[in-house]
Amino acid sequence: MMERIDAFRVVQDPTYAASLTDAEWRALALDPAWSELVGEFHELVAPILARYGENLGVPAPQTPSVSSQTPAAAGALQVVGTRVPRMHGLGVVTNRGQYVHNMRVPGMLHARTLRSPHPHANVTRVDTTKAEALAGVVAVLHAGNLPAEYRDVKFGSGPPDRFLFNTEVFEVGAPIAVVAAENEHIADQALHLIDVEYETLPATLDMMEGTRPNALKQWNNKENGTIVAVTPPLVRGNPDGARADTTIEAVLTKPVEQHVALEPTSSLLYWDRERLIVYYTSQHAHGSRAGLSQALKIPPTHPGHPDGLHGIRLRIAQQRRHGGGARGDSRQTDGRPIKTICTREEDFVMRTHRPAFRNEMKLGVNRTARCPSGTFASTPTSARNARARRTARGSRCRTSTRSRTCGWKRSTSSPTASGLERCAA
Numbered sequence: 001m002m003e004r005i006d007a008f009r010v011v012q013d014p015t016y017a018a019s020l021t022d023a024e025w026r027a028l029a030l031d032p033a034w035s036e037l038v039g040e041f042h043e044l045v046a047p048i049l050a051r052y053g054e055n056l057g058v059p060a061p062q063t064p065s066v067s068s069q070t071p072a073a074a075g076a077l078q079v080v081g082t083r084v085p086r087m088h089g090l091g092v093v094t095n096r097g098q099y100v101h102n103m104r105v106p107g108m109l110h111a112r113t114l115r116s117p118h119p120h121a122n123v124t125r126v127d128t129t130k131a132e133a134l135a136g137v138v139a140v141l142h143a144g145n146l147p148a149e150y151r152d153v154k155f156g157s158g159p160p161d162r163f164l165f166n167t168e169v170f171e172v173g174a175p176i177a178v179v180a181a182e183n184e185h186i187a188d189q190a191l192h193l194i195d196v197e198y199e200t201l202p203a204t205l206d207m208m209e210g211t212r213p214n215a216l217k218q219w220n221n222k223e224n225g226t227i228v229a230v231t232p233p234l235v236r237g238n239p240d241g242a243r244a245d246t247t248i249e250a251v252l253t254k255p256v257e258q259h260v261a262l263e264p265t266s267s268l269l270y271w272d273r274e275r276l277i278v279y280y281t282s283q284h285a286h287g288s289r290a291g292l293s294q295a296l297k298i299p300p301t302h303p304g305h306p307d308g309l310h311g312i313r314l315r316i317a318q319q320r321r322h323g324g325g326a327r328g329d330s331r332q333t334d335g336r337p338i339k340t341i342c343t344r345e346e347d348f349v350m351r352t353h354r355p356a357f358r359n360e361m362k363l364g365v366n367r368t369a370r371c372p373s374g375t376f377a378s379t380p381t382s383a384r385n386a387r388a389r390r391t392a393r394g395s396r397c398r399t400s401t402r403s404r405t406c407g408w409k410r411s412t413s414s415p416t417a418s419g420l421e422r423c424a425a
Helices: 007-012 013-018 021-027 032-040 042-054 089-094 127-132 182-190 285-296 344-350
Strands: 107-114 121-127 137-142 175-181 195-200 234-236 246-254 268-271 275-280 311-316 339-340 357-365 375-378 393-397
Touching: 007 032, 007 042, 007 357, 013 042, 021 393, 032 042, 032 285, 089 107, 121 175, 137 182, 175 339, 182 234, 195 339, 275 285
Parallel strands: 107 339, 234 393, 275 311
Antiparallel strands: 107 175, 121 195, 137 175, 246 357, 268 275, 268 339, 357 375, 375 393
16 A cells, blocks of 8 residues: 655655656645645745656646736726725626525535534434434435444544544534435424434533633543643743833633624535536635545546546635534435535534634733743634634743744644643743
8 A cells, every 4th residue: 555645745855756657746736735735825835846746747837937027006096095886796686696595506406404402412323213214305314324434534633533423422412313305394303303312421611711620531641630741841042030110910801793794604525527526605715625525535636637527526605614514424315415504503503703812911011112031821712612622732932032022933833722832022
């Protein structure tokens, strides 16, 4: 079995790239991580495409022609300094825009997801007999009948791991079952016919509570409670020896915010011969396509044919979604198109939020408006802490420079980040 090619190393290590065989280049071209690099960081991969494009099965890049025309005079500009109409405005106010809610495809099914009402619980039984017997229900998917090839599919990163259907759920809104039916009303009725038994478990609902030594652990965690990782402080200069005319200390907090986008989370998926067409509520086209490719285990594109028959063609709306749920298995629906429109309640529990945070600041300030020293500790939650249990990665900065700010970077790779991470500029 061929060892998986490290897409990031290919662009960073010329020696490693030169050692790849033709078969390995072909495998790399099918890797979702490589497709995301090409889409999101084209400047980074451009040298590789220029040198190894033939190995990857992509056409050589065209050298753009340089125009000899001089820039137009300021008075001749057609956009700068003028009022440019918002072209999508008419579609928004008239509902004539190409929203998923307005789209219809022949043979389309409607999917709804039954979600956990508990932030932490074991799912002990799922009985879908009555739902499957309801007229108009085409398929019901859950942990008990999920095809084996999809049981290892994960959403986001851990810990703890989140699969399509967890038997131990760690958040309100975690998918328990998905119904595909002839219309949304039948799908909604079928959800109420599914009988689920839970064993509720203790949950951590407060950000700071999860950092305490006696906080409940939800996985085999070496840190306190729900902390993911602790990074040692990074110190610049001598903050303890710096002198300041006065010191300002503050603890700043912000609750979780919900975006409440005009369009609820929605998706429409259908097959065009061997290509999956996806209309999906997102802001990250290439990343979403890479994620779907990994989850569905199909290549994102065909080598050399970005819009070819094999792969996923993704059309993106203007919001972002992280929650698992109503995608289903097309084999159980005879390959028919599937449409999902989430309710506003679902959006509040399974969409991206602006996370809560707690910032501690001790800042030395001089009368000359310079800041000779500062100590900062930030503890942000993740996007999902509003509905569940965990705390987030934070950061700690200590500096004695004259910089007015001390930046910190929040990791977004953890699904519901947890912990107190310390760093400094």
